[in-house]
Amino acid sequence: MTTVDVGAVGKAGIAVNYRTCRFTGLRIEANAETLIKVNAVAAVVFLALGGLMGLLVALTRWPAIQLLPAEWFYLVLTGHGANVLLFWIIFFEIAVLYFASAVLLGARLATPRIAWLAFGLMIAGALMANYAVLRGDSSVMFTSYPPMMASHWFYLALIIFAVGALLAVMVFFGTLVVAKEEKTYDGSVPLVTFGAITAGIIAVFTLASGAIILIPTWLWSIGVISQIDTLMYKVVWWGMGHSSQQINVSAHVAIWYAIGAMVLGAKPLSEKVSRTAFLTYILFLQLASAHHLLAEPGMSSSWRIVNTSYMMYLAVMGSMIHGLTVPGAIEAAQRRNGFDRGIFEWLTKAPWGNPAFSGMFMSLVLFGFVGGISGVVLGTEQLNVLMHNTLYVPGHFHGTVVAGTTLAFMAMTYLVVPLIFQRDIIWPGLARLQPFLFAIGAGGISLFMMGAGTLGVARRHWDISLTDAVHAFEYPPGAYMMMALNGIFAVLASIGGILFILIVVGSILRGPRLDGTNAKLTFPLHDASREAVSKYGSHATVKLPGTIVLVGIFFAAFVLYYFVNWKYLSDLWLFR
């Protein structure tokens, strides 16, 4: 894949070598490439570990199996949350940030030494957190609400990890500056880089909140501070916990655009709209941490309303806009590629056999329909009381962060392996199947956990039959069925997850090398020469009937589901 090698020595004395990618024409610098590799590999390792824990949790919550004893269940659930939500996602995001800065802008990575330091700290933090959890005295869930106390190793581990991640984000910003100064690109940064910048800015805010809350908590755990106010903790903790989800959204939306561009040659319908939609994430979503506090004492209604609506809905609007512009850009590109018949030929003839595309598109659909709609409902001031802390909550966020973010990251990996590791994907048949298995599994666990939550089943709960409880209470049979279905779909998702890991690790180690001159990709990228000479001029004039239909279905589902929940709410006891 290497055609040009330019050797130079950077100021810091670290060699700067570039190669030009034969498939994309991108100029890739060696340090950036290595750091993308190590961060991506670390991400996949923690996904494997955390995913396995997820399966154990789901099998324990399947009433007929109840695999683990209670102590182990809470321990493994804590480990699951930390390994997947923090370590898998954030390691991968660092790789995405380096990719979107150094690779897409054709620049060198700023300060590779600091990037290595960041990586080292993150690894140390992640390992230490797993050590703390496996010791058995830190089964406090990754939210670690006081006054329940974990071992001080647990908090220290998270602080070290966060400092590492913050350094890595700084390297990303440094790389942007380097690219600008060395004029490696012309005009404005690409849309994908813009999305990554959004993610980076939110990451700084998030990690700062994390430090503000975790450092005193750590001091408390070693006895320096005597008390932590539980309500204050939740407010600040969710300043981190919620905004960090905005990093995920920004990152996976940027990936949707990237995959659309690389696999289909999609251009944004209009740069202005897509960029403004990213901006709404920065401007409005941090404050939505409030929607985690709707069922807490002492929060005034006006505070709840302002923070959950004015702020949140403007950011929701951002996601709804991407929900149109991403499929819209794909439809426009496909019509230009010659699939112009009827309303849906662009979609039916899309490269569904390419796991990068199929994963990306299913991530888009599931994020919108499952994660997005349920999130708005859950975040509505009054509706929250219907599902606060029930399994509905994990149901919702497996729709966002598993079926949405994780699936998008998996899809992106099918491009990162050939382009950065320069190895082709092995087992193309299984690779084709993998995104579907994972999407069905992840979509299933999201929906069935939401269903169980609607029937009142609690989250983070070992035994819905309440065998050892004094005042036992019978859940309806439907709740048991939901938990069994959740278990079955968890097995499907896990098979999808295991396949992903085998394919990726296998490809990196044993995949056909792509650096020879004749090597071809199993899953080809967009080839501009295939574009039909079409009647379409600028994207701004393309007709998008298919996207309009899809978005119309989405909107109808949204409105319907929203009002169904108000109906449920109106059947509750009266709050007067």
Next chain:
Amino acid sequence: MAIKPPANRLWWNDPIHGVELGWIIIAFLWGLFMFFFMIAWHFIGEQNLSSETYRIRPEKYQEKVEAFAQQHQAKDQNGAPLEEKGVPVVRPPAGGDVYILARLWEFWPIIELKKGQSYRFHISSVDWQHGFSLQPTNINISVHPGYEHVINLTPTDTGTFGVICNEYCGIGHHTMTGRIRVVE
């Protein structure tokens, strides 16, 4: 392409796609509608969680609950105080205050209410955070130590209701339950 700098350097002058504009307007109006609907529910709806909260020391709260239980404990036919599995059954006066104590790992005491009567529920914890989850009605409220949350509740149907804890509170979390009965 989205991975290349915009072809038009002055991209902010590019026209907006008509479909995009239409969708932005719809999304914005829908957001606005949802915003006003939340406010409207404060006037048209019966389910608005109260935010009345007092700071209280956990020991003080425990004393209040114990006094409440002693004062209103139900009596059986023979006039003996009514208990269930060692937990007092308490019949607060209609329209009066109800005190519930959340602690590792129970909601204490058992409460008996009259359907259609309004009660002032006080809820707080004396140790860790807990989650008050009333089933099968599915009302879910967080419980903090040091904060006494006061909620007005009017039961609309009769029967035996379970209270389970849905905020993780340690190894006994899944055994943490309580009971509320509603009679005609």
